[in-house]
Amino acid sequence: MGGKEMEVDSLEGVGPTTKQKLTDVGINTILDLAIRGPSDVADGIGFDMARAIELCNKARVKLVELGMMERDFVPATEILERRRKIGRVTTGTSSLDDLLMGGIETQAVTEFYGEFGSGKTQICHTLCIMVQAPPEDGGLDGGAIYLDTENTFRPERIYDIARARNKDADEILSRITVAKAYNSAHQELIMGEMGSILDKTGARLIIIDSAVAHYRAEYLGRGTLAERQQKLNRFMHLLTRTAETRNVAIVLTNQVLSTPDVFFGDPSKPVGGHVVAHTSTYRIYLRKAGKNRIARMVDSPYHPEHEAVFILNEKGVDDGPSDPMKGKQISR
Ligand SMILES: Nc1ncnc2c1ncn2[C@@H]1O[C@H](COP(=O)(O)OP(=O)(O)O)[C@@H](O)[C@H]1O
Numbered sequence: 382m383g384g385k386e387m388e389v390d391s392l393e394g395v396g397p398t399t400k401q402k403l404t405d406v407g408i409n410t411i412l413d414l415a416i417r418g419p420s421d422v423a424d425g426i427g428f429d430m431a432r433a434i435e436l437c438n439k440a441r442v443k444l445v446e447l448g449m450m451e452r453d454f455v456p457a458t459e460i461l462e463r464r465r466k467i468g469r470v471t472t473g474t475s476s477l478d479d480l481l482m483g484g485i486e487t488q489a490v491t492e493f494y495g496e497f498g499s500g501k502t503q504i505c506h507t508l509c510i511m512v513q514a515p516p517e518d519g520g521l522d523g524g525a526i527y528l529d530t531e532n533t534f535r536p537e538r539i540y541d542i543a544r545a546r547n548k549d550a551d552e553i554l555s556r557i558t559v560a561k562a563y564n565s566a567h568q569e570l571i572m573g574e575m576g577s578i579l580d581k582t583g584a585r586l587i588i589i590d591s592a593v594a595h596y597r598a599e600y601l602g603r604g605t606l607a608e609r610q611q612k613l614n615r616f617m618h619l620l621t622r623t624a625e626t627r628n629v630a631i632v633l634t635n636q637v638l639s640t641p642d643v644f645f646g647d648p649s650k651p652v653g654g655h656v657v658a659h660t661s662t663y664r665i666y667l668r669k670a671g672k673n674r675i676a677r678m679v680d681s682p683y684h685p686e687h688e689a690v691f692i693l694n695e696k697g698v699d700d701g702p703s704d705p706m707k708g709k710q711i712s713r
C-alpha cells in the first residue's frame with residue numbers, strides 16, 4: 382500500500398509541518414489517519430478536537446473515493462463480501478479449533494483470559510507459528526507481530542515448538558517481529574505504528590500479551606479509573622479498526638486476578654472489565670484442571686457455548702491424551 386494519493390499531505394490543509402507532526406506519532410498515510418481516529422490525532426499533534434475530527438473525516442472520504450474504505454451506509458452485500466475474506470488460523474489443536482469453529486479469525490479481536498499459568502502465552506507462541514503455514518495447513522501464509530508487555534516472549538520457545546511441529550525453526554523465527562512495550566503510553570505508541578509495520582512485514586497476526594497489564598499497574602486508585610478506562614477504550618477500538626481494515630487476526634491476553642482488587646472489580650472477572658470485554662469480538666476463558674487446561678467460549682454471538690480440553694507440551698498447545706477430539710480432523 383503506498384502511492385502519492387495515500388500521503389497525508391494529499392489532504393487539503395495538511396502542510397509540511399502537520400505532516401511532520403503526524404509522521405512523528407506514526408501516522409504516515411491517510412489510512413493511518415482514519416484508523417487512529419480524532420482523539421489520537423488531537424493528542425498526538427496538538428490539534429483541537431474539532432480540527433482533528435475534520436481531518437479524520439477528510440481521510441475517510443478520500444479512502445472511500447479510493448475504494449479502500451466503506452461508505453457509512455453500505456449494502457449488506459458489501460459487508461458479506463468483506464466477511465467472505467475472513468481468514469482463519471489454526472491453534473494447532475483440534476479441540477481449540479473446534480471451539481473456535483475453525484481457528485482464530487481475521488477481522489476480529491480474540492481475547493484469551495485466565496489465571497496465571499493457564500496457557501495464554503503458550504497459545505500466543507503457538508499461533509505465531511501456525512499463522513505462517515499455507516492456507517491448506519490452517520495458516521495464512523503470513524508473519525506475526527508480538528507486542529510483549531510482560532517480557533514473556535521467548536524465541537527459544539518458538540524454536541522448540543516449531544521443531545516439535547516439524548517446521549523450519551529459523552525460517553519461522555525470521556517471520557516474527559517483536560515489540561516490547563515498557564508502559565501503557567509506549568504500548569499505545571507501538572500500536573500506532575502498527576500500520577507501517579504491517580506494510581513492511583506482511584504479517585497477518587498481531588499478538589498483544591498482555592493487553593491490560595500496564596494499565597492495571599499504572600492506574601492504581603479510583604481517581605484515575607476513568608482516565609484508564611478511556612485510554613483502554615481507545616486502545617481497544619484501535620485494535621478493532623486495525624483488524625477490520627487490514628484483514629488481520631488480533632489476539633490479546635488478559636489476566637484474571639487471583640486476589641480481590643477494589644480498583645479492578647470482581648476477582649473472577651478479567652482485568653479491564655467491561656472495556657475489553659465489550660470490544661473483543663471473541664472471548665475465551667481459560668482455566669487449569671490439573672495437567673489439563675480447559676477453554677470456554679464466552680458471549681459469542683454465534684458460537685455455541687461449550688468447553689474444550691487441551692494441554693501444554695513441547696508442541697506449545699496440544700490435544701490432551703484423554704481428549705475424545707484427538708486425531709479427529711475438523712473441516713476448516
Ligand atoms: N516447554 C514446555 N513444555 C511443557 N509445558 C510448558 C513448557 N513451557 C511452558 N509450559 C507450560 O505452560 C505454563 C505457563 O503457561 P503460560 O502460557 O505462560 O501462562 P499464562 O496464562 O500465565 O500466560 C507452565 O506452567 C507450563 O505448564
Ligand SMILES: [Mg+2]
Nearest residue numbers: 501502533590
Ligand atoms: Mg503470560
